[in-house]
Amino acid sequence: MDFLYNFFISPFVQIADSPLFFVEVLTGGLLSGVMYSLVALGFVLIFKASGVFNFAQGAMVLFAALFFAGFIDKGVPWWGSLILTIGVMVLLAMTIERVVLRPLVNQPHIILFMATIGVTYFLDGFGQTVWGSSVRVLDIGLPQTPLEIGGVLVNKFDIIAAVVAGSLVAVLAVFFQKTRVGRALRAVADDHQAALSVGIPLKTIWAIVWTVAGLVGLVAGVMWGSKLGVQFSLAMVALKALPVLILGGFTSVPGAIIGGLIIGAGEKVAEVYWADAIGGGIEDWFAYMLALVFLLFRPQGLFGDKIIERV
Amino acid sequence: MLYREAGQFKTSYAADQQIFPILQDRVGIAVIAAIALGVLPLVATEYLTTTILIPFLVMSIAAIGLNILTGYAGQLSLGTGGFMATGAFAAYKLSTAFPDLNIVFVFLGSGVITAFVGVLFGIPSLRIKGFYLAVATLAAQFFLLWLFNKVPWFTNYSSSGVISAPPRAIFGDIMVTGSSAHYTAKYLFLLVFVGFLALAAKNLTRCHLGRAWMAIRDMDIAAEIIGIKPLQTKLSAFAISSFYCGIAGAAWAFIYTGSVEPLAFSIEISFKVLFMVIIGGLGSILGSFLGAGFMVLLPVILTNAPHILGLNIPVDMISHLEYMIFGALIIFFLIVEPHGLARLWQIGKEKLRLWPFPY
């Protein structure tokens, strides 16, 4: 059977034939996985801190990038644009808290999830009303050139992305685990009402979290935007971040990055070596299937908090 | 005084267990049925029928399907689009492989096939829960679309991957699918289908299967401890939900657009149906209709509103505003009533019952 050969034998023959290429695919995959992590991180942040599955994270990536690129196009220097965009994101966070979250406090998670989809639509529409739907080129001087290390081709840009994501993860992990606010954030995620009852100010907490998520979104937006140009499709990278998210666990900051690495590497290797057996273009679902398989063994993702089941 | 159940005593449990125990409700349903069957076909224009009524009915089926899974059984799913695609392609294969098969059976058959697929993707739900499951159902969504796109057998080797509905008739010569079918025939055919499906869904949800679903939804561990088999119950929800989604997909391809490529059932459809269910009301069949109506009408109204108001706004601006208003309205409705339009309707009824005294 052709299929069996293509599925079970040929990929390994190929790998053995040219191990260097395999390493290249692997590193390429790992590095592009990091780009997903950047987006997934925003999700994790909000989920961990308020129990809200923020579908709007993708829209926030686009939104931030649109404003940043838009200001630059208007002739504002990059640092000025950065400050302005940060201002916009803070404003956005406060608005979301006031208009969406506060009236929906203590509602079931699915309702909040739905509300964030509402936010997604609003942001997509708003960003484009202000800045239009054409592509904006975002060039902040990140090097795009390929680099050969020991015969393996890597992209400088990807390496920078990895460094950025790594540092974000480190900072956020410490923030959550070790600080008073971090603890309060996790409390809010567990029980809004109880958090209120001990005097945790949901208002401030949410404004903080959404601002931070907005800033993480900005970073992701700048990275993705300088890769693809700033355009509507940026909002869709959220879909690539979701499997990363469940694989790593909704509540784990380091999980976001490790999930990203696994998904990135997994889908690239699969696409390169198994496309012959099962047909190309599998990247779309492969990540989800991979995540699904992991979930069957760990329903809370690799690093997520265990789902508490008690009676 | 308008809406009172007082005075309508039930003398037997059987009477109390009717679908609509209250007289006013029964009258209301009868009126709606009469309008849908008798009045709308006569007055609705082609535009109205093809862009509002038919998609409304199609989406209602899908919404009922998802509501069974998510609203009743509590299994959050984003795979609706994938299941609808399965229904569409199954219907296409069935109707082209058996050209003499009555279109009613084509639809039912596609529902059954989708139910099997649904069960397959429902298996992980035993272990995976909540948002994890939701994201996992995306695996079904993307995989199924990819499959129909990739394997030419599903499209009878059409080079573009697009399938189009073969012309089929009921009662011998009334065309209901294909380009020569009259829109009113399509509408009525679909309406009858929807009627039966909605009735069946309502009945299922108030019998023991429905209670088992809701028990699993509300507290799965407790449900299991009082004797409900979780896997069986969840899978039955996946099966029946997918059955509905499959029929919705078939109706979409055969009656609404007439031709589809897999991309038509993209993740956006999944979200749309989820919206309908949530805006309409989780765990409510009526809500499925309200949600579908809301979601089908809203964009049409929004795109036409500027024109009607005599405003001259460029289309891109309209679209962007539409997005914004749409998003804002979703948030607004969730805030007003997180349990959806159906609950709003119910509160309205409760107020009516107390009327004229406020409490």
Add this chain to the structure above:
Amino acid sequence: MSSTAVSAASGSDAFTADGRHKIGGVILSVQNISLSFGGVRALTNISFDVRQHEILAIIGPNGAGKSSMLNVINGFYHPQEGKVIHKGQERKRMRPFMAARAGIARTFQNIALFKGMSALDNIMTGRNTMMKSGVLAQAFYLGRARKEETEHREFCEKIIDFLEIEAVRKTPVGRLPYGLQKRVELGRALAAQPEILLLDEPMAGMNLEEKEDMCRFILDVNKEFGTTIVLIEHDMGVVMDISDRVVVLDYGRKLADGTPDEVRANQDVIDAYLGGGH
């Protein structure tokens, strides 16, 4: 609830003077159960028997492992060691729904009602295991489905009468006050017509009057149906008054096992649990 059906059928020697079923042989026996979670030893080598028709109370300080014990009996927790023998058969690696199907029903410490459903539907759910009509029959509400629904509804209405919750039968349970929720939960367990009923703090959060009612319900169930009852309760008044036997747990260990009076007199129990006031 009408008692005629049950009591008329039974011979007189099966009953005590006050009309209760005589306590019979061992119906359920837990033997050498040990259960730990990570480092926490919830249960250490616990054994006791439950006899048919008796009311057995389990008491002990908070965190002693009482609820865990019920969870083991239910098959929700799987002990690392020991076995549960139900009607002479060892149950191993049991899934929770099997216990229910074998006639063990239960209520929960933190109310575990189905919040989105009405009181009536919650109670009807208790009878789900007995309903067999198929999907199509249900979808079109035909024949068997219709008959079943009506029959079981009648039974549930009896329970509703018995528990005096007629007024709230159609109210979503999430909106009911705590005490009524507890009652609905009891109703749901009763609906299954269990042989053994496990009650986890059925009277927590009730005032005296309601506790009296609840005791009455429990005693009546035991009397009329001969249901064996295992009960966790912190109110010593209740425990001492209504139970036939008491098992005392203390941080995973069994401290004592005997009649209420024996237990009350046991110095270990006084030190560990009852405190000076009792």
Add this chain to the structure above:
Amino acid sequence: QENGQFVPGLVYRTGPYAPGGIPWADGFADYVSLLNARDGGINGVPLVYEECDTAYNNDKGVECYEKLKGKGPTGGASVQPLSTGITYALMDRVRADKIPMITSGYGRADASDGAVFEWIFTAPVTYWAGADAIVQHIEAQEKSLKGKKIALVYHDSAFGKEPIKTLQALAEKDGFKLDLFPVPHPGLEQKATWLKIGRQLKPDWVIMWGWGVMNSTAIKEAAAVGFPMNKFVGVWWSGSEVDVRPAGMDAKGYLAAQFHGAGANYKVHEDILKNLYEKGKGASDRDKVGDILYNRGLISAVLMAEGIRTAMTKYGNKPMTGEQIRWGLENLKLDDAALDKLGLKGLMAPLQLSCKDHEGGGKVMIQQWSGAAWTPVSDWITPRRDGFLTEMYKESAAQYAKEKNITPRTCN
């Protein structure tokens, strides 16, 4: 305007494909406005143009079509859906409604067979013709295709799959090896594809059938694996400014097949700038006039307008119905003289439609991105229709006719 000719515009200025949809729609709108502003419409019949946003989404496209088809005295008497997917979705409907559908450079290639597809016009070129032209160009560079490796990177949709059949036929005929690389919508992630192409397969040429963000991503990734740009040819929808600009200088040397020229140095642009932009009535930014997609929208509008104009020669100067416009299109002849008169000389190749041939013999040229502009690197290439493509059209159309119970009409 009660007695104008109603022109529906199914466009997309929103959604993931908006960056490409906007310039096309602007070009189309500007040409319609130009006719109204400069000539008072067509033969004195003003054009009433209304857009509806489809977001490149099939069911929205259907809704827009239904919404617009009944407007004006003669209805939306011709449509251009600007999407292969929507083309498929409307195929049955336009037949039932008797509305000609013009799909310039997209849609279903076999619809060129006017005997079966009475209501669909594929002028000036189809994807099959485009694929053939690209292969011709490659052959011209390589001398012989025998043993060469060509990869096709395509948008995994009805659109992207369209050229496969032709390329496979050519591969067999010319002896090259064809490898297929589908990219799922929207095409944000292509690293694996390009690693495989650039580092493992190392084909001689890569052909791309992409649209939207997929294009710029592909160019970037190709550059990242060091694939030479001058061996990388896109179809016309992968060859606009918005596709190459985000890639910066990496895109320099990239090739694209076009069925019209770039730039604003034609008479028609002069008119547009004078009659519209100087009066502040243009639809686009002034500096985007003449962009590839802008010009394509413009040409699409020209085809429609000339179809109407031709129809009026037979039916008189009043708003035309769908059936009349079909006659007009089937008798449309745009030779050099006609193009010159329209101010389009050099912008596109001449063409002539007929009852049988709804494609009209359009030509293709290859252009190269210099880093700042598109410049032609080939002459007009004539796709090998006779004996090759027309046969394929016919065969495929016949199968469609059978499926749909259509009896092909006889064209004389």
Add this chain to the structure above:
Amino acid sequence: MSQATLHAVQTASSPAVAEPILRVNNIEVIYDHVILVLKGVSLAVPEGGIVALLGANGAGKTTTLKAISNLLRAERGEVTKGTVDYNGRSIQNLTPNDLVKMGVVQVMEGRHCFGHLTVEENLLTGAYTRTEGAAAVKRDLEMVYDYFPRLKVRRSSQAGYTSGGEQQMVAIGRALMTKPKLILLDEPSMGLAPQLVEEIFEIVRQLNQKEGVSFLLAEQNTTIALKYATFGYILENGRVVMEGEAQRLMENDDVKEFYLGLAAEGRKSFKDVKHYRRRKRWL
């Protein structure tokens, strides 16, 4: 309303004499815009007092407490009439966070622990609003551990995995960590072992006497509540039907019979309660 019974217990020494720290004036609460639950409840907690709020299930005790601590909004309930004053200042428009800062904290019915946080982290969230530095917080943490040694044993377990009673201790301990001046305790004894119940009330008394903390205490265990409280209110069906000093309430015949289980003949065994008693209502 039967005025006779009301007057029987109402005494001149209504707590209004001492300046109350909390005064609730005739509030009305509606859930979901339609369900009227409180129909005009008034009560007062004197500075340094322990006031018990008694009543059957569903009488509206929890609702009253939530109306005070402003947690109602999260349940889609609202106060539609009446006022709530704390230290003479209206607090209806303050957030729960402001209230906690001002020293008003509620221990919610049904525990509501943060399941994923450890026991110790749960306790520390209680100190969120405090500003006096880590040392003071540490001291209070030790104090809570002294009160509840069991929590110290379980300090690093996730609260979601602790037993019902342990969670109740966490909830109370967490509230103590806010360093409150007025604690709204909702059924503190629920699910606790008898000797712990005593201990909890001892803690209440200690805090009250040593630190001057005031308490408003919704409790089903009437006997013990009245033993420790100075003043009591009895709520039925969303209305206050009886109020008076704890001592006097305990002596009231109706209270004795329905809430304390002391009929004229003395305490009855639960076993001997023969008939379901029809509740005697004051309404």
